[in-house]
Amino acid sequence: MKGLELELEDGFPASRLFSQGVSYTYDDVIMLPHYIDFPADAVDLSTRLSRRIPLSIPCVASPMDTVSESSMAVAMASLGGVAIIHCNSSPAFQASLVRSAKSRRTPFVHGPSVLSGSDAIIRTFDDILPAVVVTDPEKVPIGVVARSDWERLENKDVPVSAYMRSAPPPVPAKYDFEEIAAFLAEEKLDLAPLVDEDGEVVGVITMEDIERIRGFPKLGKPSLGRDGRLLVGASIGTRENDKERLEQLVKAGVDVVVVDSSQGNSVYQIEMIKHAKKSFPELDVIGGNVVTIAQAQNLIQAGADGLRVGMGSGSICTTQEVCAVGRGQATAVYKVSSYAKDHDVPVIADGGISNSGHIVKALVLGASTVMMGSFLAGSHEAPGVYENQVCCETSGIHFLF
Numbered sequence: 001m002k003g004l005e006l007e008l009e010d011g012f013p014a015s016r017l018f019s020q021g022v023s024y025t026y027d028d029v030i031m032l033p034h035y036i037d038f039p040a041d042a043v044d045l046s047t048r049l050s051r052r053i054p055l056s057i058p059c060v061a062s063p064m065d066t067v068s069e070s071s072m073a074v075a076m077a078s079l080g081g082v083a084i085i086h087c088n089s090s091p092a093f094q095a096s097l098v099r100s101a102k103s104r105r106t107p108f109v110h111g112p113s114v115l116s117g118s119d120a121i122i123r124t125f126d127d128i129l130p131a132v133v134v135t136d137p138e139k140v141p142i143g144v145v146a147r148s149d150w151e152r153l154e155n156k157d158v159p160v161s162a163y164m165r166s167a168p169p170p171v172p173a174k175y176d177f178e179e180i181a182a183f184l185a186e187e188k189l190d191l192a193p194l195v196d197e198d199g200e201v202v203g204v205i206t207m208e209d210i211e212r213i214r215g216f217p218k219l220g221k222p223s224l225g226r227d228g229r230l231l232v233g234a235s236i237g238t239r240e241n242d243k244e245r246l247e248q249l250v251k252a253g254v255d256v257v258v259v260d261s262s263q264g265n266s267v268y269q270i271e272m273i274k275h276a277k278k279s280f281p282e283l284d285v286i287g288g289n290v291v292t293i294a295q296a297q298n299l300i301q302a303g304a305d306g307l308r309v310g311m312g313s314g315s316i317c318t319t320q321e322v323c324a325v326g327r328g329q330a331t332a333v334y335k336v337s338s339y340a341k342d343h344d345v346p347v348i349a350d351g352g353i354s355n356s357g358h359i360v361k362a363l364v365l366g367a368s369t370v371m372m373g374s375f376l377a378g379s380h381e382a383p384g385v386y387e388n389q390v391c392c393e394t395s396g397i398h399f400l401f
């Protein structure tokens with residue numbers, strides 16, 4: 001039998017499968033195994049988020065208020081991916097989240113639990129892991145309290161100034177992981193506050209963290225922006241006041257912007273993409289969401305540097321139920337990628353990823369990256385970098401490299 005007949009006999013080529021007018025979700029399709037002649041660690045996952053932004057792993061955290069704020073942005077960029085900080089907040093607050101993520105080099109740092117000397121620690125220590133930094137009114141560290149100090153206390157209702165340790169020498173937040181580890185070792189510290197250029201505490205790092213992080217599987221090459229700091233994305237809407245939001249985000253150092261609509265092929269989004277490209281030609285702007293070639297065409301013509309594909313694909317997505325529009329995600333990714341690649345526009349397969357097999361399918365179908373919401377945010381309670389990091393870890397991202 002000839003090659004094609006043999007292949008038809010043994011499953012459809014994608015070009016044929018996706019040209020029958022039927023739309024498929026990830027779970028409707030499976031790829032046939034073929035032949036292995038390379039070791040797993042020879043697989044290179046590096047890719048592009050958008051025209052001018054490279055990533056070392058194809059993973060993007062979704063602009064959802066339950067998923068992406070500063071700590072997810074720092075964790076994802078450190079892993080070689082990126083997070084898009086959500087716009088479900090005031091422009092000023094969203095810009096402050098970008099600034100905070102940009103000020104950090106080391107992902108595995110706790111947001112500081114900071115108290116003033118006169119405060120007492122009454123609550124259980126757990127929700128203020130791993131240490132408390134005591135600061136003066138200018139937020140300069142004057143002492144630290146380790147969990148063990150606090151647990152030994154008979155009466156907890158005393159001001160921390162009565163039993164805190166004197167503040168160890170602070171670690172500059174711009175230090176990377178190895179520099180911090182060396183600093184703690186030299187100074188024989190088991191914990192230290194991290195401070196920004198103004199000496200203000202921005203985090204706490206412990207020797208325990210250093211040991212834990214060393215145990216992580218190999219981390220990807222961190223994603224860095226043109227400013228050499230961690231790569232950070234943010235989303236905007238398509239209203240008039242989103243132009244001001246965009247301005248504040250650019251001032252805060254954002255590296256890429258996602259115009260965030262459930263149906264991106266609208267006069268409003270096209271307007272916003274053109275405005276953003278004209279005002280900030282250096283900034284990559286990703287349009288979406290789209291699921292058809294016609295929608296993609298419009299946004300690429302408007303200047304989009306990337307496309308976000310998915311309608312009704314999100315695990316909590318209600319578009320298909322509410323608006324009766326959408327498309328099976330496997331078909332949407334295949335169709336839009338097949339068109340976008342001819343225009344050098346990378347595609348983000350957005351939503352519906354609940355296992356690493358979905359990630360592989362999205363990439364094989366032509367997406368350059370996958371965007372995840374619930375898969376990264378675990379049970380949607382990812383307040384701190386540890387939870388995000390653990391979610392990344394358990395979510396199979398480490399599986400990918």
Ligand SMILES: NC(=O)C1=CN([C@@H]2O[C@H](COP(=O)(O)OP(=O)(O)OC[C@H]3O[C@@H](n4cnc5c(N)ncnc54)[C@H](O)[C@@H]3O)[C@@H](O)[C@H]2O)C=CC1
Nearest residue numbers: 237238239240260261262263268289310311312313317319
């Ligand atoms: N991936 C998906 O399938 C879905 C994603 N989402 C997410 O929910 C959030 C909100 O999405 P949307 O509701 O689409 O927000 P949206 O603000 O883009 O659109 C809401 C409505 O306002 C209209 N609109 C937008 N800009 C306008 C303007 N300048 N003037 C007049 N009317 C305007 C739109 O046409 C639409 O009818 C986003 O984060 C999106 O990612 C929501 C639904 C589905």
Ligand SMILES: O=c1[nH]c(=O)c2[nH+]cn([C@@H]3O[C@H](COP(=O)(O)O)[C@@H](O)[C@H]3O)c2[nH]1
Nearest residue numbers: 062314315317318319351352353372373374
């Ligand atoms: O209909 C919706 N209403 C929403 O409020 C909403 N929030 C997020 N999304 C979309 O779902 C994607 C994340 O999907 P997963 O959790 O499956 O990764 C996200 O990337 C979005 O595309 C929404 N869809």
Ligand SMILES: [K+]
Nearest residue numbers: 312314315317
């Ligand atoms: K859904």
